Amino acid sequence: MRILDSLEDMVRDVHQLADQVARHDRDLAGQMKSASNSAALNGSEGVWNKAGKRRSRLEDALNSARETVMALRIARACRSLPPAEATRVMASLDGIIAVLWVLAYRR
Numbered sequence: 001m002r003i004l005d006s007l008e009d010m011v012r013d014v015h016q017l018a019d020q021v022a023r024h025d026r027d028l029a030g031q032m033k034s035a036s037n038s039a040a041l042n043g044s045e046g047v048w049n050k051a052g053k054r055r056s057r058l059e060d061a062l063n064s065a066r067e068t069v070m071a072l073r074i075a076r077a078c079r080s081l082p083p084a085e086a087t088r089v090m091a092s093l094d095g096i097i098a099v100l101w102v103l104a105y106r107r
Contacts (some may be wrong), residue, residue: 058104
């Protein structure tokens with residue numbers, strides 16, 4: 001599934017940015033990594049699950065992806081990241097969030 005490739009790419013990008021953020025704020029960098037990992041792991045689990053657990057895992061992935069976006073926004077606001085880099089990764093996360101939403105709530 002392409003969403004799994006997108007999640008893997010997102011984790012790579014967020015971890016690279018988190019390494020830059022860690023020079024200014026180690027806690028925020030750790031939260032960025034944790035949230036992106038959670039989005040990918042729960043997204044993968046949700047894609048392959050059936051019935052009740054599927055929606056629950058996809059919702060967890062959605063929430064973690066949204067948390068990752070907020071962490072990037074905070075890092076950008078605190079000038080721990082170049083705005084263009086943070087914005088680029090947030091744009092890819094917007095696409096991931098849209099796909100996860102469709103997977104979680106389509107009927």
